[in-house]
Amino acid sequence: MPTQHIIALLIAERDKLNRAIEALQGSAKRRGRPPKAVAELAAPVASVPKRKRQSAARRKAQAERMKAYWAAKRKKTK
Secondary structure: OOHHHHHHHHHHHHHHHHHHHHHHHOOOOOOOOOOHHHHHHOOOOOOOOOOOOOOHHHHHHHHHHHHHHHHHHHHHHO
């Protein structure tokens, strides 16, 4: 028997076993929150990039714009 034929038979057998295992375990897609034990085994989440901070000058300019905005709103309602 040629080696390639033996490898093909072994791969086919492996695929059959994988399908049987999946059928016995149930569906792979699960809905809802995972069990607590599974969540602990999961890989740690990558760190979240830090958000950019506003400089003092930019924060002051924003405050002035908002004060003008709200003053205009108050003037409009009167």
